[in-house]
Every structure is written in structure tokens, then in C-alpha cells.
Amino acid sequence: MRLRHFRIAWRALAQEPAYSLVVVLGLGIGVAACLLLLAFVRYSWEYNAQVPHAEQVYVVKMRTNTAPGAPWFDQAPVLLRAAAAQAPGVLAVTGYVPSRPQVNEVDGTLTVRIGAGLHRLHSLTVLPGFVDTLGLQAQYGSMQALEQPDSIAVTGQAATRLFGAANALGRTMQVEGKLLRVAAIVRTPPTNTTIPFEALISVNSVLVDSQFRQQMLTGEQGWWGKLLIRVRPGASVPAISALLQQAVDSAPAVQAIPPEIRLKLGKQKVADIALAPLRYAYFDQAVTGNHITGPGDRANPALLAGLGAIAVLILALAAINYVNLATVRVLRRQREVATRKVLGAGVRQLVVQYLAESVVVSMVATALGLLLAWLVLPVFCSLVKRQLEGVFSAANVGAALALGVMLGAATAAYPAWIATRVRPSEALAESPNAESLAGMRLRRVLTVLQVSTAMCLASVTLAIAWQTEFAMHAPPGFDPAPLLIVDLPESARESPQARGFVAALSAQPAVAGVAISVDAVGRKNMTWSQELKRPGGTGAPMDMKLVSANFFEQYRIKPLLGRLFDAGIDQKADPVPLVLNTIATRELGFATPQEALGQEVLFTGYDGKLVHKRVVGIAPELRFHSLREAPGATAYELWNNPSTLSVRAAASTIQAERAIESLWRRYFPDEILNLHRAGDIFAANYAEEARLARLLALATGIALAIAAFGTYVLAAHTVQRRSREIALRKLYGARRPDIGFMVVREIGILVGVSALIGLPIAAFAIERYLAIYVERAPIGYWTMLLALASTLAIAMAAVARQAWIAMRMMPSEALRA
Numbered sequence: 044m045r046l047r048h049f050r051i052a053w054r055a056l057a058q059e060p061a062y063s064l065v066v067v068l069g070l071g072i073g074v075a076a077c078l079l080l081l082a083f084v085r086y087s088w089e090y091n092a093q094v095p096h097a098e099q100v101y102v103v104k105m106r107t108n109t110a111p112g113a114p115w116f117d118q119a120p121v122l123l124r125a126a127a128a129q130a131p132g133v134l135a136v137t138g139y140v141p142s143r144p145q146v147n148e149v150d151g152t153l154t155v156r157i158g159a160g161l162h163r164l165h166s167l168t169v170l171p172g173f174v175d176t177l178g179l180q181a182q183y184g185s186m187q188a189l190e191q192p193d194s195i196a197v198t199g200q201a202a203t204r205l206f207g208a209a210n211a212l213g214r215t216m217q218v219e220g221k222l223l224r225v226a227a228i229v230r231t232p233p234t235n236t237t238i239p240f241e242a243l244i245s246v247n248s249v250l251v252d253s254q255f256r257q258q259m260l261t262g263e264q265g266w267w268g269k270l271l272i273r274v275r276p277g278a279s280v281p282a283i284s285a286l287l288q289q290a291v292d293s294a295p296a297v298q299a300i301p302p303e304i305r306l307k308l309g310k311q312k313v314a315d316i317a318l319a320p321l322r323y324a325y326f327d328q329a330v331t332g333n334h335i336t337g338p339g340d341r342a343n344p345a346l347l348a349g350l351g352a353i354a355v356l357i358l359a360l361a362a363i364n365y366v367n368l369a370t371v372r373v374l375r376r377q378r379e380v381a382t383r384k385v386l387g388a389g390v391r392q393l394v395v396q397y398l399a400e401s402v403v404v405s406m407v408a409t410a411l412g413l414l415l416a417w418l419v420l421p422v423f424c425s426l427v428k429r430q431l432e433g434v435f436s437a438a439n440v441g442a443a444l445a446l447g448v449m450l451g452a453a454t455a456a457y458p459a460w461i462a463t464r465v466r467p468s469e470a471l472a473e474s475p476n477a478e479s480l481a482g483m484r485l486r487r488v489l490t491v492l493q494v495s496t497a498m499c500l501a502s503v504t505l506a507i508a509w510q511t512e513f514a515m516h517a518p519p520g521f522d523p524a525p526l527l528i529v530d531l532p533e534s535a536r537e538s539p540q541a542r543g544f545v546a547a548l549s550a551q552p553a554v555a556g557v558a559i560s561v562d563a564v565g566r567k568n569m570t571w572s573q574e575l576k577r578p579g580g581t582g583a584p585m586d587m588k589l590v591s592a593n594f595f596e597q598y599r600i601k602p603l604l605g606r607l608f609d610a611g612i613d614q615k616a617d618p619v620p621l622v623l624n625t626i627a628t629r630e631l632g633f634a635t636p637q638e639a640l641g642q643e644v645l646f647t648g649y650d651g652k653l654v655h656k657r658v659v660g661i662a663p664e665l666r667f668h669s670l671r672e673a674p675g676a677t678a679y680e681l682w683n684n685p686s687t688l689s690v691r692a693a694a695s696t697i698q699a700e701r702a703i704e705s706l707w708r709r710y711f712p713d714e715i716l717n718l719h720r721a722g723d724i725f726a727a728n729y730a731e732e733a734r735l736a737r738l739l740a741l742a743t744g745i746a747l748a749i750a751a752f753g754t755y756v757l758a759a760h761t762v763q764r765r766s767r768e769i770a771l772r773k774l775y776g777a778r779r780p781d782i783g784f785m786v787v788r789e790i791g792i793l794v795g796v797s798a799l800i801g802l803p804i805a806a807f808a809i810e811r812y813l814a815i816y817v818e819r820a821p822i823g824y825w826t827m828l829l830a831l832a833s834t835l836a837i838a839m840a841a842v843a844r845q846a847w848i849a850m851r852m853m854p855s856e857a858l859r860a
Contacts, residue, residue: 073361074412132278
């Protein structure tokens with residue numbers, strides 16, 4: 044093709060502005076939607092890609108098998124660091140932990156004071172080699188200075204936020220009464236990383252006490268941390284894993300496991316070690332959180348691949364619309380094509396003409412799509428809660444334009460083929476040949492594809508949204524509305540400020556009461572499992588929930604049997620009373636929950652001594668886990684040391700929040716309040732599902748619009764093609780409703796065929812999605828029925844105008860045309 048072909052194509056499109064506007068706008072919206080969805084998919088696939096030679100870096104994972112069904116953690120004993128360093132093929136071993144892992148809500152958050160202001164800083168305490176393993180570079184200063192006790196390294200973005208300038212070398216901040224100096228400004232890592240941070244401190248920092256430093260460097264007491272191993276190219280990862288497994292098997296803590304537990308394990312190891320590629324850590328959904336830190340954001344690769352397929356599908360549906368419109372346009376231009384053939388135009392010239400027109404349309408649509416995507420990007424980022432940096436880089440824009448060229452070439456094929464089959468004798472004799480039967484069937488198949496896709500997407504979107512809404516509002520076993528969750532910076536027993544805050548808060552008129560627990564119900568930042576057993580019986584692992592004596596009272600929870608903890612009866616940390624749920628009684632071997640009342644239960648404490656407990660009551664089920672996990676055995680133990688407060692508002696939660704904020708400033712002037720409503724804790728468990736539902740809703744809306752447009756085009760062409768038949772029917776006595784029904788019936792049949800194709804696929808996809816839940820919403824087939832009804836309504840709305848045109852068609856005009 045030459046430049047003149049594009050000029051001719053542009054003039055041809057300019058002669059029909061309405062047609063050109065419709066096809067460019069429709070294709071442009073499809074391009075924009077495709078680009079945004081693919082940007083999200085690419086962002087997710089590139090987690091940790093910024094690490095140099097990331098394919099050589101592995102995360103050490105561990106699973107303890109003393110409890111059945113125990114999860115994997117992306118953490119392991121720090122003592123493995125020394126063993127890994129001696130393994131053949133290992134280049135470097137390092138590790139890190141959140142700087143303040145005891146903080147419940149935000150792992151690793153330091154509260155820093157700069158001037159009169161308080162700021163949160165997501166900080167990691169790192170071992171030697173961390174900087175080199177992740178390939179971190181200093182914009183200003185030197186990363187070697189991080190080893191100084193009073194030094195801290197911050198990212199450029201954090202420096203700008205804290206000090207108003209990226210170059211903040213030498214600036215100081217106060218942390219926990221100690222003065223730290225900014226020794227290095229690190230290049231801000233991208234947000235798609237499973238190791239996020241705003242600041243780094245060394246184990247030699249003044250913020251790290253001597254015991255913590257000793258354990259992080261040696262791990263001699265079995266302390267855990269997040270370990271990273273960089274291996275040589277071609278190194279045997281299974282061999283390195285085997286060496287680490289041997290180190291764990293010979294660790295003192297493992298050797299001290301009681302014989303009865305080893306007997307119960309049989310040939311199974313006490314703990315399993317595995318190496319997982321850092322490059323794919325974002326897709327490791329097997330890991331969970333423990334008392335050190337949570338796993339962070341994780342995604343399902345299958346769902347992500349599905350989003351990518353939907354993005355391509357939306358673009359394909361938009362292209363189908365363009366092909367349908369271009370085909371109708373070719374059929375209207377048959378006389379023009381015939382004239383060109385008579386004047387000597389060959390097949391090559393016709394193909395080049397339509398190819399040029401298609402490429403012009405696709406390139407203009409691509410440019411429009413890029414503009415729309417750029418305008419919508421902030422809203423889209425807010426919708427998916429991701430920062431999609433670099434979407435409009437030169438490489439990405441170039442790839443989009445190349446996609447536009449390929450799209451133009453692909454969509455030109457069928458209209459060009461129609462043009463080459465025009466017979467000049469028939470076209471110029473004013474009896475142009477209509478579209479072939481095969482061509483009509485092809486375009487109907489394409490329309491069916493559009494409608495079935497939209498129907499399938501609508502069904503799946505409704506199911507995901509319904510299940511997510513159901514999960515977010517499923518009864519947790521108590522009324523969360525009047526409850527507020529406050530995370531203390533210090534434990535309630537060891538801190539005079541924490542004790543004073545709790546006492547002062549309890550005395551507030553706006554507060555009905557304050558309970559203390561190890562973590563909020565519905566959150567798993569702090570978990571603890573223990574094996575309990577009956578005297579002479581076998582052990583049963585269960586989750587231990589450490590709560591204050593008034594916990595059940597403040598949550599307004601009544602016992603199923605016996606009694607629950609009572610502040611008027613039980614001491615603050617009485618070691619004897621124990622409350623179980625019904626699952627725990629069954630796991631302990633009691634025939635009925637009633638039988639468990641008053642019985643003695645034993646477990647081994649941290650000091651190795653046997654602890655005697657007595658069951659005083661059976662509690663109802665509370666949703667400590669999401670609906671994706673089956674309820675488990677749970678035991679409640681009295682404890683007054685945890686640092687999570689559950690505050691019950693006396694009347695208005697707003698008044699209670701104000702009381703909390705006022706007292707917080709008095710008791711914790713150097714800390715930032717971390718306050719949540721109890722209901723929000725449960726909603727946070729389904730953030731990924733809510734994000735997916737929003738994305739699918741966007742895709743579904745576009746797909747439905749495209750399907751409606753495709754249906755309208757098909758109906759318009761149907762009425763045009765059958766105009767003489769309609770006229771003859773009217774002359775033979777057909778009434779207007781009969782004509783309208785004829786048009787509607789044809790489209791209705793296509794919608795029915797689309798339902799037969801799309802709904803079974805939707806049913807399969809919905810079932811696969813719901814399989815991850817142990818408790819499902821009462822969805823049934825309602826989502827598919829709603830999708831069918833909505834798609835049918837949209838299709839009928841699209842065809843209504845053409846049915847009206849057919850009903851009002853004058854036979855004399857139709858037969859004269």
C-alpha cells in the first residue's frame with residue numbers, strides 16, 4: 044500500500060461521517076477496555092520482576108505438620124541461613140522481618156516523629172546481603188551506611204512525603220525516643236512487589252534490642268524470619284531444599300518434639316521445607332499469615348488469565364461489530380465496486396482499497412482508545428486499587444499501535460472478500476446480488492458469539508458479586524455494628540500507658556465496655572495453635588484465642604452449654620477455665636458437647652510444663668476465618684496481655700470514635716491511632732473478590748453494549764434485506780403486529796441459541812469459582828436467569844426500532860426500491 048491509498052480511504056470515510064463515527068467510537072471503546080484490562084494483567088504478572096535475575100531468587104517456605112492441614116508460611120527459622128550459605132550453588136542468603144511485627148494492623152509500621160507531625164513508615168529490619176540480593180540502588184548516599192546504628196534508608200517517595208524533597212540525606216526523625224539519621228535514599232520500588240517497604244533498618248540499628256539482634260543473626264532459639272536465597276544459574280534447587288530439610292530435622296526444637304507427637308506423625312516429618320521462586324510469589328495462595336507477618340497480596344493465576352482472555356474477547360467483539368458494519372457498507376456500495384471493476388480494477392486493487400480503509404479506521408480507533416484509556420486510568424486504578432505505573436510508556440504505546448495495524452488487517456478480510464465477489468452485470472442492472480447465504484450465516488454466528496459472550500460474562504459477574512456480598516455480610520456470630528477495633532502499640536499487661544488507656548476508655552459515657560483479645564474476630568494477623576488432649580487420650584490441634592474475662596459479655600455472646608468467661612467470676616488471667624466450640628469437643632473425642640463440661644484438658648506450655656485446664660462452657664461458632672475456610676476447633680483461654688481492643692459503643696459509634704481519638708492523643712502522643720469498625724474487618728477478607736467483581740462488571744457492561752449494537756446492526760440489515768418480502772406479506776394481508784413479531788422472532792431465536800451456548804459455559808465457570816468457598820450464597824440458577832433476562836431485554840430494546848420501521852414500511856416504496 045502507498046500513501047495515496049490511505050488518502051483515498053480517508054476521503055471515503057469522511058463522506059459518511061455517521062458511519063465513521065459509529066465504527067471508530069465502538070472500536071475505540073473496545074481498544075480502551077482491552078488496554079486497561081491487559082495493563083492490570085501485565086502489572087500482576089510482573090510482580091518482583093524488578094529484582095535483577097529474579098528467576099535465581101527463592102523464598103524459603105515452611106509448614107509444621109504437628110497440626111493436620113497446617114498451612115504453608117513464607118517464613119522459616121533463621122538458623123537455616125547458615126545452612127543455606129554452605130549449600131553448593133548458593134550465591135547469597137539474606138532475610139528480613141517487619142521492624143515492628145507485633146503491630147496487628149500494618150506489618151512493619153514504624154511511627155516516626157518529624158517536627159510536630161507523626162507519620163507511619165512501612166519499615167523492614169534486614170540482614171546483611173538484603174540490598175545486594177534485591178538489587179537496591181541508592182539515589183543519594185550509600186547503602187553501606189545503613190549498617191550504622193543510627194542510620195535508616197528511605198525510598199525517594201517516602202522522603203518526599205516526609206521531608207518534601209527526594210534528597211533528604213542527613214535529615215533526622217525520632218522513633219521510639221531514639222534519633223535516626225537518613226543515610227541513604229533508595230530508588231522507590233514498584234508497587235507490584237511482594238516485599239514492599241518505605242524504609243530499611245539494619246539489625247545493628249538502635250531500634251533493635253540485643254536479644255532480637257542475636258536471634259536474627261544466629262537463629263539459635265528457632266526464631267522465624269523471611270529468608271531469601273540467590274542461587275547460581277543451573278544450581279540444583281531440590282538439592283538445596285534437601286540440605287535445608289536436613290538442617291530443620293536436626294534443629295534442637297524439632298529434636299525436642301515429644302515422642303507421642305512423633306508417633307502420631309508416623310513417617311511424616313515434623314516440618315517441611317520448600318523453595319518457591321520469588322518471581323511467582325504473588326501467585327502462591329498456599330501461604331498464610333502467622334505472628335510475624337501476613338503474606339501480603341496474593342492472586343489466583345487462573346482468574347488473572349481469565350481477565351486477560353476477557354480483555355482479548357472484548358476487543359474481538361468490538362472488531363466483530365466493525366466487520367458487520369463494514370460488510371453492510373460493502374453491500375450498499377456494490378454499484379461503486381461494479382463500476383470500478385468495469386473500469387479495470389482488479390482483485391488486488393479492491394483488496395488494497397478495503398485494507399486501507401480498515402487500517403485507517405483501526406488506527407484512528409486505537410488512538411481514540413489510547414486517549415480514553417489515559418483519561419479513565421485514574422478511575423480505573425482507584426477501581427482495582429492498584430498503581431499501574433508505566434502503562435503509557437513508549438513501548439506500550441508502540442505495541443498498541445502495532446495491534447491497531449494487525450486489527451485493521453484482520454477486520455478487512457471479510458468485507459474485501461465480499462467486494463471481490465460482486466458481479467458487475469447484476470449490480471449495474473439494478474438487481475445487485477445480495478449477500479451469500481454463507482455470508483449471512485457467518486454474520487449471524489458472529490452476532491451469536493457477541494450475545495453469548497455477554498450473557499456468560501453477566502452470569503459470572505452476578506455470581507461473583509452475589510457471593511462476595513453474601514460473604515461480606517454473612518453473620519459472624521454476633522452483631523458487629525456497635526463494635527470498634529483498636530490496635531494498641533503495646534500489650535495491655537506490660538504497658539502502663541495501655542492499661543491507663545483501657546481504664547480511661549471504659550469510663551467514657553460513650554463506651555459501654557472494652558474487651559481485650561489477641562486479634563480481631565475475622566482477622567488472622569496473630570494466630571496461635573496448640574495441641575490439647577484429654578488425660579490419657581490423644582491430642583487434637585486447635586486454634587487458641589486469648590481473650591479477656593469480659594470478651595463474651597462485650598460481644599453479647601451467649602453460651603450453648605455451661606457458661607462463658609465472666610469478669611465477675613474469673614480472674615484476669617486464670618489458667619484453669621477453658622471455653623471450647625462444638626468442633627473442639629468433637630476433636631477431643633467427647634461424644635456430645637454436654638459431656639465435655641467440667642472435664643480436664645491438658646496441653647504443654649512454652650516452658651515445657653503440663654498445663655491443666657477445665658472446660659467451663661461451650662461457645663457458639665464465630666467467624667474467625669473467611670468463608671473460604673472450613674470452621675475449625677477453637678479454644679478460648681483467659682489472657683490479659685494481647686493488644687487488640689474491642690470497644691462497644693454505648694449508643695453512637697461516632698461518639699465512641701471521638702472518645703477514642705481524644706484519649707489516644709493523651710496516652711499515646713507518639714503513636715498513630717489504628718481504628719476500624721468491626722464489620723470492616725470481615726469485608727477486608729474479600730477485597731480481591733470485590734476487585735474482581737468490579738473489573739468483571741466493567742467488562743460485562745462493555746460486552747452488553749457491544750452485543751446490543753451488534754444485534755441492532757443485524758436487525759437493521761435483516762429489515763433491509765427482507766424489505767420486499769415484508770411488502771409482499773403486507774399486500775397479502777399481514778398485519779403490523781405480524782411483521783413486528785417476524786423481526787423480533789428472528790432476533791429472539793438468535794438470543795435463544797446464544798443462551799444455549801453461553802449459559803452452560805457460565806454454569807461451569809460459576810461452579811469452579813464457588814468451589815473455593817465452604818459456604819455459598821443461595822445462588823442456584825438465578826444469576827443465569829437474570830443474565831438471560833437482561834440480555835434478552837437489551838436485545839429487544841436494540842431491535843425494537845427496526846421492528847417499528849418494518850411495521851411502518853410502505854409496500855409501494857419497498858417494491859419500488
